Every structure is written in C-alpha cells, then in structure tokens.
Amino acid sequence: xxxxxLAILGGGNIGAALAQGVIKAGLVQAKHIVVxxxxxxxxxxxxxxxxxxxxxxxxAVSSADIVLVAVQPKQLLGLLKEIKGQLTAKxxxxxxxxxxxxxxxxxxxxxxxxxxxxxxxxxxxxQQSITCIATSKVSKAKEKEILTLFNNxxxxxxxxxxxxxxxxxxxxxxxxxxxxFVRAASQGGIEIGFDADIAQLIAAQTVVGAASLLFSTGxxxxxxxxxxxTPQGCTIAGLNEMEHQGFSSALxxxxxxxxxxxxxxxxxx
Numbered sequence: 247x248x249x250x251x252l253a254i255l256g257g258g259n260i261g262a263a264l265a266q267g268v269i270k271a272g273l274v275q276a277k278h279i280v281v282x283x284x285x286x287x288x289x290x291x292x293x294x295x296x297x298x299x300x301x302x303x304x305x306a307v308s309s310a311d312i313v314l315v316a317v318q319p320k321q322l323l324g325l326l327k328e329i330k331g332q333l334t335a336k337x338x339x340x341x342x343x344x345x346x347x348x349x350x351x352x353x354x355x356x357x358x359x360x361x362x363x364x365x366x367x368x369x370x371x372x373q374q375s376i377t378c379i380a381t382s383k384v385s386k387a388k389e390k391e392i393l394t395l396f397n398n399x400x401x402x403x404x405x406x407x408x409x410x411x412x413x414x415x416x417x418x419x420x421x422x423x424x425x426x427f428v429r430a431a432s433q434g435g436i437e438i439g440f441d442a443d444i445a446q447l448i449a450a451q452t453v454v455g456a457a458s459l460l461f462s463t464g465x466x467x468x469x470x471x472x473x474x475x476t477p478q479g480c481t482i483a484g485l486n487e488m489e490h491q492g493f494s495s496a497l498x499x500x501x502x503x504x505x506x507x508x509x510x511x512x513x514x515x
Contacts, residue, residue, distance in 0.1 A: 253310035255303050257283035261316035263371035265292055267399045271373050280306040307332040316342045326354040333359045338388050340364050344414050348382050360388040367418045375400035378413035415504045
C-alpha cells in the first residue's frame with residue numbers, strides 16, 4: 247500500500263478522518279494523498295501533515311490508484327460524471343456515501359473501474375473504525391486491496407449491499423449511541439461521588455475494556471456479564487433496574503428508528 251496514491255474527494259468529517267487514519271497507520275505517505283474540497287483553504291490541518299489539498303477533482307483522480315469519495319449523497323452522481331473520463335481499469339473507486347447503490351454508480355462510471363461501497367465511522371481517524379464494504383464483480387486482488395486498507399484503519403467486513411443501510415445505523419450512527427452511553431454513565435458517576443473528568447475516564451475505559459473482552463474471547467456478551475453478576479449483588483440489581491426502565495428496548499427502538507429514517511431520506515421524505 248505504501249506505493250499507492252490515494253485521492254479523497256470530499257474533505258469533510260469522514261474524508262478528513264480517512265486521511266488522518268491512513269497517515270497514522272503508515273499505509274500511504276502523506277505526499278501521495280490528495281484531498282479535495284470546494285474551498286481547499288479549509289483543509290489547512292491536513293496540509294500541515296503533508297497532504298496535498300486541492301479543489302480539482304479531475305487532477306486528483308488522474309494521479310491516484312485508489313479514489314475514496316466522501317461527499318453528500320445529492321452530490322455523488324454529479325461528481326462521478328465529472329471524473330468518469332479519468333477513471334481507468336487501474337482504479338479502485340470507493341464510495342463512502344449513504345444511499346446510492348452500486349448499480350446507480352455503475353451506470354455513470356461504466357464497467358472498467360473496480361467499484362465499492364464502504365461505510366466507516368469517525369473512529370477511522372484513530373484506526374478504530376468498523377468499516378462495512380459491499381462490492382460486485384471485482385477481482386480478488388482489488389477486493390483484498392480495499393480490505394487491507396480498511397483493516398489497517400480498524401476492522402473491516404464484506405457484507406451484502408442490501409445491508410448497507412443497516413451497517414450505517416449499527417456502525418456509523420453507533421458511535422453516537424456508544425458515546426451517549428459514556429455520557430450517561432459519566433453523569434451517573436458524578437452523582438455517586440466522582441469529579442466529571444474522572445467519571446468520564448472510568449466510563450470510557452470501561453467501554454474499551456468491555457469491547458476488548460469480546461474481541462479477545464469471542465464470547466457472547468452475556469457470558470462476560472455472568473462473570474460479574476454475583477447472586478444478590480450490586481451488578482445484577484443495577485442491570486435489572488436498567489431493564490425495568492427500558493434500557494435494551496430503548497436502544498433497539500432507537501436503532502430501528504434510525505434505520506427507518508434512512509429509508510425516508512432515500513425516498514425523499
């Protein structure tokens with residue numbers, strides 16, 4: 247990957263996070279990354295890292311091997327029409343845009359380019375994203391290349407395209423849900439005696455540890471929960487009260503509401 251050249255079209259939150267993550271992972275040299283935005287002057291932080299910043303999408307694509315697109319859904323097809331003349335069989339084109347299908351993109355760019363949809367989250371900037379990837383009719387070499395890229399920015403998985411909306415809710419929106427849990431736990435920590443900064447540290451590191459246990463053991467969450475729920479203990483008392491207050495059902499309902507909203511947006515509602 248170090249010899250690859252990368253173009254990121256769209257220097258917003260996800261585009262900038264992608265660039266930062268790639269640099270921190272040592273995947274691609276900063277000088278071989280171009281990030282574009284209409285107002286390239288807003289990309290000063292990336293420029294300070296050695297990234298080339300530009301407002302010229304065509305030039306960025308012509309010099310790249312991998313093109314990552316991170317713009318608003320309404321902008322995507324117009325952008326693809328703009329750059330399609332520069333796309334060749336050497337390119338891998340990865341859309342990080344919600345709601346635009348592979349077939350819609352394929353109608354614009356044709357069959358020559360390896361085409362992917364990817365849904366990372368903002369933790370990609372610190373190499374801790376979960377990225378769900380969908381593709382169709384690409385070579386194993388190109389698929390491996392894109393999986394390698396995103397596995398070095400966290401964890402990556404290939405999914406069916408019809409699950410991309412669900413991946414957006416569970417993985418991308420999920421960062422906000424997890425952070426809201428940390429916020430609530432921190433507030434509870436303050437109520438039981440901790441200063442705000444210590445409460446947040448304990449809550450955040452506890453979430454990191456809990457997730458790490460699942461990755462390390464591969465066990466179902468309830469198996470790890472059983473280890474800390476002793477008979478008549480404080481953990482089970484707290485868990486049961488949370489369930490009485492609708493903790494799990496509220497989270498599930500929130501996920502389903504977000505999922506429904508994605509479909510409303512796609513249908514123009």
